[in-house]
Every structure is written in C-alpha cells, then in structure tokens.
Amino acid sequence: MTTKMAINAKDIFRNQHRLIRFLEQSNRLCSNQSLKAAQAAQLQQKSSADFEITASLDAQYTSAPEPIKHDKNLGHQFRASQISVRLAAPEQLQPKPDNDEELGFGRLFTDHMLKIYYHKSLGGWQRPEITPLENLVMHPAAKVLHYAVELFEGMKAYRGVDGKIRIFRPDMNMNRMNLAAQRSGLPTFEAKEFVQCLSRLLSIDSEWVPHTDTASLYIRPTLIGIDPTLGVASSDSALLYTILSPVGSYFKTGSSGAVSLLADPSYVRAWPGGVGNRKMGSNYAPTINVQKEAAAKGLQQVLWLYGEDHQLTEVGTMNIFMFYVNDQGEQELVTPPLSGLILPGITRDSILRMTRQWGKFKVSEATITMPMVCELLNQGRLLELFGAGTACVVSPVNRISYLGQDLYIPTMEQEKPVHELIRETLTDIQYGRVDHPWSVVID
Amino acid sequence: MTTKMAINAKDIFRNQHRLIRFLEQSNRLCSNQSLKAAQAAQLQQKSSADFEITASLDAQYTSAPEPIKHDKNLGHQFRASQISVRLAAPEQLQPKPDNDEELGFGRLFTDHMLKIYYHKSLGGWQRPEITPLENLVMHPAAKVLHYAVELFEGMKAYRGVDGKIRIFRPDMNMNRMNLAAQRSGLPTFEAKEFVQCLSRLLSIDSEWVPHTDTASLYIRPTLIGIDPTLGVASSDSALLYTILSPVGSYFKTGSSGAVSLLADPSYVRAWPGGVGNRKMGSNYAPTINVQKEAAAKGLQQVLWLYGEDHQLTEVGTMNIFMFYVNDQGEQELVTPPLSGLILPGITRDSILRMTRQWGKFKVSEATITMPMVCELLNQGRLLELFGAGTACVVSPVNRISYLGQDLYIPTMEQEKPVHELIRETLTDIQYGRVDHPWSVVID
Numbered sequence: 001m002t003t004k005m006a007i008n009a010k011d012i013f014r015n016q017h018r019l020i021r022f023l024e025q026s027n028r029l030c031s032n033q034s035l036k037a038a039q040a041a042q043l044q045q046k047s048s049a050d051f052e053i054t055a056s057l058d059a060q061y062t063s064a065p066e067p068i069k070h071d072k073n074l075g076h077q078f079r080a081s082q083i084s085v086r087l088a089a090p091e092q093l094q095p096k097p098d099n100d101e102e103l104g105f106g107r108l109f110t111d112h113m114l115k116i117y118y119h120k121s122l123g124g125w126q127r128p129e130i131t132p133l134e135n136l137v138m139h140p141a142a143k144v145l146h147y148a149v150e151l152f153e154g155m156k157a158y159r160g161v162d163g164k165i166r167i168f169r170p171d172m173n174m175n176r177m178n179l180a181a182q183r184s185g186l187p188t189f190e191a192k193e194f195v196q197c198l199s200r201l202l203s204i205d206s207e208w209v210p211h212t213d214t215a216s217l218y219i220r221p222t223l224i225g226i227d228p229t230l231g232v233a234s235s236d237s238a239l240l241y242t243i244l245s246p247v248g249s250y251f252k253t254g255s256s257g258a259v260s261l262l263a264d265p266s267y268v269r270a271w272p273g274g275v276g277n278r279k280m281g282s283n284y285a286p287t288i289n290v291q292k293e294a295a296a297k298g299l300q301q302v303l304w305l306y307g308e309d310h311q312l313t314e315v316g317t318m319n320i321f322m323f324y325v326n327d328q329g330e331q332e333l334v335t336p337p338l339s340g341l342i343l344p345g346i347t348r349d350s351i352l353r354m355t356r357q358w359g360k361f362k363v364s365e366a367t368i369t370m371p372m373v374c375e376l377l378n379q380g381r382l383l384e385l386f387g388a389g390t391a392c393v394v395s396p397v398n399r400i401s402y403l404g405q406d407l408y409i410p411t412m413e414q415e416k417p418v419h420e421l422i423r424e425t426l427t428d429i430q431y432g433r434v435d436h437p438w439s440v441v442i443d
Numbered sequence: 444m445t446t447k448m449a450i451n452a453k454d455i456f457r458n459q460h461r462l463i464r465f466l467e468q469s470n471r472l473c474s475n476q477s478l479k480a481a482q483a484a485q486l487q488q489k490s491s492a493d494f495e496i497t498a499s500l501d502a503q504y505t506s507a508p509e510p511i512k513h514d515k516n517l518g519h520q521f522r523a524s525q526i527s528v529r530l531a532a533p534e535q536l537q538p539k540p541d542n543d544e545e546l547g548f549g550r551l552f553t554d555h556m557l558k559i560y561y562h563k564s565l566g567g568w569q570r571p572e573i574t575p576l577e578n579l580v581m582h583p584a585a586k587v588l589h590y591a592v593e594l595f596e597g598m599k600a601y602r603g604v605d606g607k608i609r610i611f612r613p614d615m616n617m618n619r620m621n622l623a624a625q626r627s628g629l630p631t632f633e634a635k636e637f638v639q640c641l642s643r644l645l646s647i648d649s650e651w652v653p654h655t656d657t658a659s660l661y662i663r664p665t666l667i668g669i670d671p672t673l674g675v676a677s678s679d680s681a682l683l684y685t686i687l688s689p690v691g692s693y694f695k696t697g698s699s700g701a702v703s704l705l706a707d708p709s710y711v712r713a714w715p716g717g718v719g720n721r722k723m724g725s726n727y728a729p730t731i732n733v734q735k736e737a738a739a740k741g742l743q744q745v746l747w748l749y750g751e752d753h754q755l756t757e758v759g760t761m762n763i764f765m766f767y768v769n770d771q772g773e774q775e776l777v778t779p780p781l782s783g784l785i786l787p788g789i790t791r792d793s794i795l796r797m798t799r800q801w802g803k804f805k806v807s808e809a810t811i812t813m814p815m816v817c818e819l820l821n822q823g824r825l826l827e828l829f830g831a832g833t834a835c836v837v838s839p840v841n842r843i844s845y846l847g848q849d850l851y852i853p854t855m856e857q858e859k860p861v862h863e864l865i866r867e868t869l870t871d872i873q874y875g876r877v878d879h880p881w882s883v884v885i886d
Contacts, residue, residue: 106584106673113583136588137578140556140686141549145579145667147727148591185731220673224588230549230663230688232727232760234735243583245673266716273711275729282725284590284675286718288628292677317675 068178070188075124077189078116080196085204088112088132096208096246103215103248105391109133110205110217110244114197118187120236125189128197130204133243139228143235149225150281151180154390156247157202157217157442159209160432165202166439167219168390168430170195172346177221180278185234186223194221198242199442206442210246213431218247218391247391258398258412259387262294263303263370265310265403269341276313276341283343284317291316299401301387306341310370313341318387318395319348322368323361323418325381331361333418334368335388347388350438351422361418370402377407384411386419393426394419511621513631518567520632521559523639528647531555531575539651539689546658546691548834552576553648553660553687557640561630563679568632571640573647576686582671586678592668593724594623597833599690600645600660600885602652603875608645609882610662611833611873613638615789620664623721628677629666637664641685642885649885653689656874661690661834690834701841701855702830705737706746706813708753708846712784719756719784726786727760734759742844744830749784753813756784761830761838762791765811766804766861768824774804776861777811778831790831793881794865804861813845820850827854829862836869837862 070077088111097103113133117126143149153173158166174191181188198219202209209217221242225235267290269283270276276283287302294302301316312320313336326332333355338344356363376382387395396411396419411417429436513520531554540546556576560569586592596616601609617634624631641662645652652660664685668678710733712726713719719726730745737745744759755763756779769775776798781787799806819825830838839854839862854860872879 104674109584133583135580136583136585137580140576140579140665140684141552141663141688142579144588145593145665146595146663146724147731148593148724149728149731150588150591152589183732184728185735218673220584220589222583222588230661231547232731232734234731241583245584268714268716271711271714271717273709274714280728281589281591282728285592285627285723285725288590288592288675288677289626291675292628 068175068182068188068191073120074187075118075120078125078128078193078197080128080193080200083128083130083197083200085130085200086132087204092132103210103246105247106218106220106245108246110208110246112201112205113244114201114242116189116194116197116240118238118240120187125187130197130201136239136241138226141228141230142224142226143229144224144226146230147225147232148280148282148285149184149186149235151177151184151186151223151279152281153177153219153221153279155198155219155221156390156430157209157219157244158430158432158439159211159213159216160439160441161213162432164432165206165209165442166430166432167195167198167202167442168440169346169350169438170198170440172349173221176279176344176346177223180280181223183275183278184223184225184280186225186238189240194240195440201242201244202442205244208244208246213427215246215248216430218245220245256398256412258396259300259316260298260399261301261303261315261397261401262290262297262299263305263310263312263400263402264290264293265305265370267302267304268306269304269314271306272340274340277338277344279343287317297401299399301395303397303400303402305370309367312336312368312370312373314343315387315395315397318389318392319343319345320368321348321351321384321386321388321394321419322373322382323384323386324376325383326362331383333361333363334366336368337365345389347390347393347426350426351388351394354425355418355422373400374402374405374407377409382409383414384417384419385409386411388422394423511618511625511631511634516563517630518561518563521568521571521636521640523571523636523643526571526573526640526643528573528643529575530647535575546653546689548690549661549663549688551689553651553689555644555648556687557644557685559632559637559640559683561681561683563630568630573640573644579682579684581669584671584673585667585669586672587667587669589673590668590675591723591725591728592627592629592678594620594627594629594666594722595724596620596662596664596722598641598662598664599833599873600652600662600687601873601875601882602654602656602659603882603884604656605875607875608649608652608885609873609875610641610645610885611883612789612793612881613641613883615792616664619722619787619789620666623723624666626718626721627666627668627723629668629681632683637683638883644685644687645885648687651687651689656870658689658691659873661688663688699841699855701839702743702759703741703842704744704746704758704840704844705733705740705742706748706753706755706843706845707733707736708748708813710745710747711749712747712757714749715783717783720781720787722786730760740844742842744838746840746843746845748813752810755779755811755813755816757786758830758838758840761832761835762786762788763811764791764794764827764829764831764837764862765816765825766827766829767819768826769805774826776804776806777809779810780808788832790833790836790869793869794831794837797868798861798865816843817845817848817850820852825852826857827860827862828852829854831865837866 093111114130116128155173160166178188223240226237226239227235290302303315304313306313321335323333385397398409398411400407428434429439536554557573559571598616603609621631666683669680669682670678733745746758747756749756764778766776828840841852841854843850871877872882
C-alpha cells in the first residue's frame, strides 16, 4: 500500500504541470466559444513550442466504420450479466513480477481468463465464463489449427495516476474485431457486452495492472473457429477468449532507443483483394520468416513495401508515420491512407485526430514511397519516421536498409521531436494524467 | 472377408482390360528400345481414341524442388525406429462407417493419431508417439491460435484391388511440407522418417482404409507452432501431428457431376511476394467468406483470379486445367505455371507428366485469362475445364459466373473427355489396378 501511494504521489508530482495546463485549456475549450473559434485560437498558438491536448475531441473514427450487421442466422447473443466466475484457488495464484523492466512482451500471464463459446447447434453464444488461466482443450481437426480461422485484438489496461484502471477506446477494438469475424466466417457479438465481460476480468486481476507508467497490462481478445471438421468452410463452433499479460516495452531497440528496418520489396504483406485491413491471424504467419531475415542482418523490424513504386505500408506490426517538410516548405505529418492494404490502427486514428486538432502542422493521409523517402533525405527534409501501435505507442526509426543502401533517418536528432509529443500526449490520456473521453475507467 | 473378396474380385474383373493393356504396354516400354523410340511409337498411336499409361515414368518433379536445408540450430531429428505406441482400449474403438456414400469429407476420424513434439529447449525433435485419437491440450497463448503459425498436407491411403494399402507420391508431400515449415519459421524434419511414422499409423488403423475404390483414407499431416508467448516471432516449440479420416467425395456437385464457379476479380487469393505457393493455414482463412458468398449465389466453388487481365490461378482448393483447341488448331491441355501464386499441386504435377508422356495432345504451362476463356467459348474451342487435387482427383467445371455473365462450359459434353481419362489413369495407379512407382505400398 505504501509503495502504491508513493508511486501515485510521485506520478502526480511529476505530471502536475501537465494537469494544470490541461485544466486551463479544458476550461478554455469547454467554454461557450464555437469549435471554429477554438481552432482559430489554436492556430494562433501554432508557433508555441509546447503541445496541447484537449478533452473536446469526440471518439469518432477517421473513416466511418462499417456498421456491424449480425448474420440473421447467428442465434442468441451473450450477456455480461450472465457471466459465471470460477476463481483460482489461493495455491494457484502466480507471483506478480517484481521488476517491470524485465517483463518483455506477452511471456507472463495473469491468474484468470475469459471464455465465451459459440455453438450454432446450441442456439448461438453461450454464457460467458471467467476461469483460472488454463490450457485449452481442442480436437486435432479444429479449423483454427488447419485453416487459420482466427483473429485477435490488442488492447491495454493502464494504472492511472489516480490508481484507477483505464482502457483506451475499446469501442474501436470491438468494431475492428467484429469486422474481422465477418471476414473470417466467424460469429459476431455485441461490443458493449464483451467490454463489460473484459472489465469484469480486469477487475478480478486488477492487481496485475502494473503500478507504474512504464508498463501496462496487455489484453488479448482472441476468436478462433473450433469445428472439428476438415472442410474449408465456416466454423459453426467458436471460442472467444481473452488472456492478460503484464508487459513492458514491446521492442528491443538499439542503444539509441530507435529501431532499424529492412525494406525488401520482394516480400509483400498484403494486397488489394486480400485481408490486410483485418486483424486476422493469417496476416502474421507469413511475416515471421521475413522478420527472422531482418534479424539475421542486424535489423530490428521489417518495413513492408507494396507496388512497383515501393509504397511504405506498415512497419513490423505498426502503422507508419513520416514528419517532413513538404514542397510548400510546411511541416507535414503523413501516414498511408486506409486503402485496404493496412490495418486501421487505433493509435494511428488517435494520432491523426489529435495532431489535426493541435493545428501545429499539416496532417495528411497519403501514399509515401521509398523514392520519396530517399529524395527527402537527400534534401534534408525528412525529419522523423516512426511506427505507431498499441504495443509501443510510437517507435522511432533511425535506419532503413533498402536495395543495398543504408539510409540514415534523423528521427532522434530533432530538438522537439513530434513523435515524443505524441507519445507524451497519448500516455497522458492513457495513464489518466489528463481526463479524456478516449480513456474509459474500469469500475 | 467374403465382402472384401467379392469387392476385390469385382474390381479385378471390371479392370482386367486395363491391366492387360498395361502389361502389354509395360513390356513394350521396358524392353530395350530407347525412350525416343518409345515416344515415337506413342506419337504414331496419337490418333488412337483410347489412352495409355506407363510404368516408365520417373517420380521427378515438373520443376525441380528446392532442396531442404535444415537450419544449423535445428537440433536432433526424430527417428521412426524410436516410435512409441499406445493403443486405444477396446472400448475406445469407434465403429467404422457402413456406407461410404455418406462419408463426406473430414468429419469422421480413425482410432489413432501420430504426434511428434519439437522443443528447441530440449534439443530438437522428440520421440514420435502413436496414441489414441485425443484432444490436444495447449496454452491459450500458443502461437498457432494467434498468428496462424500452422501448415498442413493432404494425402490419401487407397485400398488396392489386391487388398494392399498404397499412398501416392509421399515424397512430394514431404518436400512441400518442409518448404512450408521453412517459410513459417517452424522446424523441418527428415521426410523418410516421417513417412515411416505415417506408415506405422496407417498399418495400425488399416481397417479404416475403405474397402472400395469410391472412397479412401484421407491423411492430414499438420505442423503447428505452440510457443505460449505473444510476440510475433518463430516458435521454439512445435507439434507435428497426423489424423486420418475416411472420405468419400470432397465436393457436392450439381446433378451433372460438375461444379459451378464464382469468378469475382475483387477477391484475390495470393500475390507476388506472398505465400500462395506454400500450403500454410494462412492461405485458407481469407477464402472462407468468399466461398460463403459463392454458395449464397448458388455456386459451388470460387475461381480465383489475379491481375488486371483476370488470370485464372486456382479453383476452390485445386489447381485448374483447361483443354481446348489452340490457335494452330491442335488440342492442348494447359494449366497456369508455378509462378509463386499457385500451390505446386501433386495431382497437377502428375497430370502434366502423365499427359506429356501420352503424347496425344499438346501439354503446356501457361497463363489463362478470363478474356481468353470467353473468346474460346465464343469460338467453340473450349472443350473442358477442370480442377485437380488430392481430395477430388479431377473435378469438372460446367459453369462460371463472371462479371454478371453466366458462362456455360461444355466440359460434360465431350464424347471422350480428357478429364475422365486422367481420373481413370490416376485412380488405376492409386488403387493398384496398375503397378506404378508413384504408388507406394504400405507394409
């Protein structure tokens, strides 16, 4: 208890300047002036070296999400109110890690898990269950093991400076998960009910949410097809489950804190007419060996290219952003558009909304090609390149190996780097250092 | 026993004309004349309406396989001689199906399975085990459930007219499986050792190999990554397992015995720089919803197109063949080349070798596009279109729905259809009605 209070007190102290600024700004923005006036005010402050955050953002999507229509033969939905809970016995409880620095990513798991079965033959979704973390038992013909009938989400629970646990924009994850379910011939579900089930799981394992702002509890909702039949067809039985893992930082970075990338156009992650915009397991298996190849060359991640003009699509498992000086001499933040080739990242969406509201520089969704990157580097106009995703928030890039060239990217040399402003603003929201509608407190 | 003998006697009687012809021909081909002379003799017989088979084919590949090089850190291999066997108790044995007509595909399984674990931490491949068919137990973070770290093969065991059990070109399946393992960051293995383990499993469950030439025992070797960690990375633990399923015909066909296809260029199965030429689970999940869409339109399979010129790549889970009259007025059998976009089918390879040896018509590997198909149909030059694969041998196509057009394909109207000659020749080899090096007898 003492430790926890000490950490919270330390956090509050460390962040009080931001809290004060936020409160001042919230007052200004939430007062009676119109949004336009607020934007005008922001534009005036454009030259201010510091960044701004605001609670007036709505939680809309950059591109409107396709609405989820449940299949008419889906059967009944599950209800969070019907959840059954079987707690781990005291002797089953695992020790929590002492040192958040050594957590790594997804190696340790909490004491409990959530399971919700779907059986068409039993009328649809079954009653949600929280159980001790335990092995799954499945028929060796289960479709997930043969045809990759599987999809997942990545979310995080953060321990706020007020001790409360928050999750970030869960509606976005639920929407994306349902879209992936439809694309995989798997059953869809009611997003709100599932978030309530997740909240219940999180409150049971709440002591696993690290008491620090350098770690968090990774949430892995997973949906798999478990029909024990070998036909390549939709699965009439499925399991929606969730495990939790306390995590530190996702990547090992170089000593600089930045990652180096292999950009090899002979490997392509996704293509038009495929499923590159859905978080399906099938998008990941083909990347593993390419990642191995990058590692063998001393590079940390893969920069995925597409097309004859070598368009940048994703980096590792992240969306990519470039901050540069455009042809008009303006600073511009650009990320590839949601063309179907890239995952509609929630961090990506949040960065776009946030930086557009800042009004400090131009923000656009447009194609970036490797020849553009090379030219901008030659002209000294490429300022920063970084990945963005739930696991790492932002991940600066300092090197790309491309067609035998070793491109040095000056991301870490900027005096007030944009990726750092973005990281601080997002983590301020996630760790509750500022109050924001994107952060949902778990009761 | 009486039934079995009756079936064998019936089969032998039904096929004795082929056996006699085969023996005559084998004598001719195996005599001292050169291959060239044999080919010349075949060319002379080109006008003969009947088809020919020969035991003089070697079991080489159409395109030489990439040699399997084991990773230097792989650790030790498994040995078939070290296999442990735990037989099902008498009360665990399942009743065998009475009616082969109702088997369907991959719904029933035999009494035993084969399992071989790989653990890098334990030095490599572990001792192979045959156990009763049982559920797999795995950690909910196992990589196969999240990132589709999985691949498989499809083989069949046939009950020959002599009562012996045969498998077909197993070296081809093993080679393809090892290539898929490499591409997935999973451990490779010694093909011969694995075939010996499979043979042992087949001999234990030998009574499950249907006593008929209208059914067979489907063999599903599967390799999955089971590391219980959420990083997108190679799996240091894996399970190579095999289940067996007595199967009838794979597809429900229309009343004609032929299948109808949806050809929608907005869905793409594979692309350059991807893994369309590897039998990985990740190639299948994205096809399931498209197959559902075809079914909703009353069509039985998907014809996968690629590129702006709408190249035919695969049909359902099969390779595709077209028999037509070419610009020179010759009959020609054509199938798309192994460009990386299509699976290197073993039935495909067998058909190419066999028909090339027949010398009855031109045989080529070349791109086929939908505009070509439409033009050939208009000119009455498209004779047959069919899929080819292990599950169905050949599957004739009689209809394609393409960009709002309903194309009728006269595959079933030919007097002596080539796809029927191919099916008969291949099944003659598979069911041991002729002796052939492609058929491997299981002791």
